[in-house]
Amino acid sequence: MKLDNIRIEARDSVFNEPLLTIKHWSIGSQSWGIVGRNNSGKAQLFELLMKQVNYKGDIANWPDSIAAVSFGEQQALVAQELKNDQSDILDELDPGTLVAELLQQAAVTPAEILPIAEQFGLDQLLQQGFRSLSTGETRKVLLARALLRRPQLLLLEDPFDGLDVQARQQISRLLEQLAGQGVQLLLMVDRPDDLPDWLAAIAVFANRTLLVADSAEQVRLSAHWLTLKLSQAANQPPPISDCATSLPAQEPVFQLRRGRVSYGDHLVIDGLDWSIQQGEHWRLIGPNGSGKSTLLKVICGDHPQCYSNDIRQFGIQRGNGESIWDIKRHIGMVSAELQLNYRARVNALTVVLSGYFDSIGVYRHVSQHQKSHAMAWLQWFHAEHLAAKLFHQLSYGEQRLILVIRALVKSPLLLILDEPLQGLDEANAQVVLTAVNRIIESGHSQLLYVSHREEPGLHCDCRALHLPVAAT
Numbered sequence: 001m002k003l004d005n006i007r008i009e010a011r012d013s014v015f016n017e018p019l020l021t022i023k024h025w026s027i028g029s030q031s032w033g034i035v036g037r038n039n040s041g042k043a044q045l046f047e048l049l050m051k052q053v054n055y056k057g058d059i060a061n062w063p064d065s066i067a068a069v070s071f072g073e074q075q076a077l078v079a080q081e082l083k084n085d086q087s088d089i090l091d092e093l094d095p096g097t098l099v100a101e102l103l104q105q106a107a108v109t110p111a112e113i114l115p116i117a118e119q120f121g122l123d124q125l126l127q128q129g130f131r132s133l134s135t136g137e138t139r140k141v142l143l144a145r146a147l148l149r150r151p152q153l154l155l156l157e158d159p160f161d162g163l164d165v166q167a168r169q170q171i172s173r174l175l176e177q178l179a180g181q182g183v184q185l186l187l188m189v190d191r192p193d194d195l196p197d198w199l200a201a202i203a204v205f206a207n208r209t210l211l212v213a214d215s216a217e218q219v220r221l222s223a224h225w226l227t228l229k230l231s232q233a234a235n236q237p238p239p240i241s242d243c244a245t246s247l248p249a250q251e252p253v254f255q256l257r258r259g260r261v262s263y264g265d266h267l268v269i270d271g272l273d274w275s276i277q278q279g280e281h282w283r284l285i286g287p288n289g290s291g292k293s294t295l296l297k298v299i300c301g302d303h304p305q306c307y308s309n310d311i312r313q314f315g316i317q318r319g320n321g322e323s324i325w326d327i328k329r330h331i332g333m334v335s336a337e338l339q340l341n342y343r344a345r346v347n348a349l350t351v352v353l354s355g356y357f358d359s360i361g362v363y364r365h366v367s368q369h370q371k372s373h374a375m376a377w378l379q380w381f382h383a384e385h386l387a388a389k390l391f392h393q394l395s396y397g398e399q400r401l402i403l404v405i406r407a408l409v410k411s412p413l414l415l416i417l418d419e420p421l422q423g424l425d426e427a428n429a430q431v432v433l434t435a436v437n438r439i440i441e442s443g444h445s446q447l448l449y450v451s452h453r454e455e456p457g458l459h460c461d462c463r464a465l466h467l468p469v470a471a472t
């Protein structure tokens with residue numbers, strides 16, 4: 001494949017700069033890593049290769065079959081599933097499209113499904129609804145579905161995000177094998193260290209232009225590579241406000257006794273005794289499907305089984321007539337699920353402001369102080385230019401950044417960050433970690449951090465709760 005003098009114009013006439021320019025890029029048949037900061041033009045490249053945008057210039061030897069895995073596709077699938085949800089009509093829980101059905105859509109014959117499902121560890125999940133899968137399981141289904149299409153070219157956006165360490169290694173090996181068998185791979189990532197070593201070549205994008213495309217060895221030695229790893233130093237302290245709520249001394253922030261949560265026969269949490277005491281910070285660790293998001297839903301009051309458990313949190317013994325808002329007002333939260341479900345048609349500033357009210361969108365009076373404080377946070381993150389833009393039109397990484405700010409804005413008693421850096425480039429990731437470090441130092445919030453990756457930039461004396469693979 002060869003690209004010459006490519007130019008994608010902005011649809012918005014106010015924005016005069018092109019959305020993407022590529023002078024010359026000979027992709028050939030080798031596998032590439034594609035890396036660039038947030039908003040560097042990777043999203044437009046993705047659309048270009050998927051034939052979703054108009055462009056000027058020449059593209060030769062376009063492969064006949066291309067399959068892709070992206071967050072956009074994942075968001076669209078979840079939105080479709082929610083739209084098709086028949087639970088109200090059926091008067092029972094509608095599981096939606098089953099994993100087997102989703103794979104079947106891409107397979108030539110039904111017999112092809114089982115081997116690939118086994119390869120991805122999905123064989124036990126074939127009869128489960130796609131919507132109820134964990135983040136990592138969802139990612140594996142989308143990857144398996146893309147492979148079943150037997151593409152000549154496989155385009156993957158942040159393919160390892162959301163995967164646990166073992167799955168990451170396993171899928172990296174599988175992709176390497178595919179590359180050896182002649183499938184051309186294009187792996188797009190936001191953080192340079194996420195590119196596997198076995199890739200033959202790397203292309204770097206910046207300011208919506210292809211900067212360099214060369215052998216992986218050459219690019220890793222170049223100044224462009226170093227620039228990708230530079231982080232912006234935050235010179236001002238972040239605008240942390242006093243914590244809006246407090247607890248009597250000795251009162252646990254959260255306490256679960258003999259916790260038990262199941263989905264049908266699938267026992268995800270069994271006999272868990274765990275508490276977050278005041279002044280403690282925690283990391284929640286466990287492989288894909290081990291129940292981390294389930295536990296977070298219990299903490300946030302979003303799981304129906306929080307009422308059948310013995311839970312004391314924020315001075316409240318659960319199940320005594322409290323409302324969900326009595327719980328949520330103490331919590332600031334970011335997660336992939338929140339991002340998928342934040343579907344209100346509002347601008348980024350409104351999303352940040354909704355953090356004061358724990359809502360999706362804003363339905364209450366916003367004070368001038370809240371507005372200027374939200375803007376101060378956006379400015380601190382160099383994201384004030386996003387304030388007036390529609391949230392759903394932002395890139396995945398920009399959306400994640402806005403949701404992180406939404407979680408921070410009210411200085412919650414409990415700050416829950418579930419994969420907060422997913423979709424962020426190195427610079428944005430480091431700024432988020434700086435904010436989190438400062439919040440911890442300030443003593444205003446207690447942190448519950450969930451991630452499959454180690455972040456050396458997180459300076460926190462965290463205790464760790466390890467969840468084992470769930471018993472069935």
Ligand SMILES: Nc1ncnc2c1ncn2[C@@H]1O[C@H](COP(=O)(O)OP(=O)(O)OP(=O)(O)O)[C@@H](O)[C@H]1O
Binds near residue numbers: 291
């Ligand atoms: N509504 C549901 N119905 C059936 N099974 C479910 C439902 N929700 C979650 N599960 C299953 O429970 C298990 C735990 O899911 P959970 O999302 O808590 O895992 P996780 O540890 O957060 O995983 P990941 O690291 O992939 O995000 C998974 O196997 C998932 O498929």
